[in-house]
Structures are given as structure tokens and as C-alpha cells.
Amino acid sequence: MTQQSITPSPELIKDWHDEWNESDQIVHSAYTHIAIRAAQWGADQELEACCALLEVSDKNARDFLQSARRPKPPSLKEQALQEMDKLDAMWDVTSIEDKSLDTIRRALEQLPDHE
Numbered sequence: 001m002t003q004q005s006i007t008p009s010p011e012l013i014k015d016w017h018d019e020w021n022e023s024d025q026i027v028h029s030a031y032t033h034i035a036i037r038a039a040q041w042g043a044d045q046e047l048e049a050c051c052a053l054l055e056v057s058d059k060n061a062r063d064f065l066q067s068a069r070r071p072k073p074p075s076l077k078e079q080a081l082q083e084m085d086k087l088d089a090m091w092d093v094t095s096i097e098d099k100s101l102d103t104i105r106r107a108l109e110q111l112p113d114h115e
Helices: 010-022 030-057 059-069 076-090 100-110
Strands: none
Touching (some): 010 030, 076 100
């Protein structure tokens, strides 16, 4: 197995600087932007190296590691169900005669999952 460099190339650093210049960034400096991008790049390089090692022995382990370390954000349906759980916990169940939240939850659960 070949050793990968953990240092971004000068071209990549220049690309990140150009990206910052083109973004009309006012939140942080070019140095901060480059540091953030370098940290993300380094983490991605490490994840890919680990995945490559896992792939040698087990393809399922690679997929598991990749999905666990770079999860997709929850769908709108999942977010709505999480908010329903919060409402349900805050709601005074002793004063509720109807099952409004249950009805809304069942309707949400029947919606198709979209990303």
C-alpha cells in the first residue's frame, strides 16, 4: 500500500484562497477559510485511507464507516417527527382529550422518505 501525503498541494491551497476571494466572505479571514478547508480536506483524506484499508478485508465495513463518519442530514420527514417528539414531551398530556399529536405523527410517518 502506498503512503499518501497529508499535506495539501500548493495548487489546492491557492484554489482555497481563490474560493475565499470569490465568495465575498466577511465572516472570517482568508487564513481562517484556508485552515477550515485544510482541516476538512485532511479529515476526508484520513477517512479515505481508513476506508481503503477496510475495503481490502470487508466492503461492508467500508460502507458502514463512510456512512457513520459522513452521515447525511435528516430528511424533512425525520426532522418533522423529531419536532413532534419535542412537542409531545412538552405537551401536558393530562389536559388533552383528543389525540391531535398522534394523528399528525401518523400522517407524517406515512409520507415517503425524501432527502
